[in-house]
Amino acid sequence: MTELSPQRQERLARLKFRAWHRGTREADYMIGCFFDRFHSEWTDADLDLFERMIDEEDVDIMAWALGTLxxxxxxxxxxxxxxxxxxxxxxxx
Incomplete structure (x- = not known):
């Protein structure tokens, strides 16, 4: 297993916090669990995409994931x- 740089560890910690502190329990579980399950597989480009995505409104992210938007x-x-x-x-x- 490759050791993570301090910068990547800090970035992941910041993203984990943002993923789990969305404002509603439903968004926390959807976005936080998604982050927890898959972040270790992500490239820097994937992290960039996730970071941009979680700047969006929770209702939009959830609607995209549910296929209603x-x-x-x-x-x-x-x-x-x-x-x-x-x-x-x-x-x-």
């Missing part, structure tokens, strides 16, 4: 395809 061209691709599967969401009971 058309996904903007800039977010179409493998990351959003994966997010739309929703099999990464773990809700504690």
């Amino acid at each position: 058309s996904i903007p061209e800039e977010y179409r691709g493998p990351m959003m395809d994966r997010m739309m599967k929703l099999d990464y969401v773990e809700i504690p009971r």
Whole structure:
């Protein structure tokens, strides 16, 4: 396993916080669980895309993932395809 640079560790910590502190429990679980499940596989370009995406409104991100709103061209691709599967969401009971 490759050791992460301090800069990448800091970036991931910042993104994790932002992914899990969205404002609603539903958005926290959808976006936070997605981040937790897949961030270790992401390239710098993927991190850039995720960072831009989470600047968007939660209701839009959730609607894209649920397929109830058309996904903007800039977010179409493998990351959003994966997010739309929703099999990464773990809700504690």
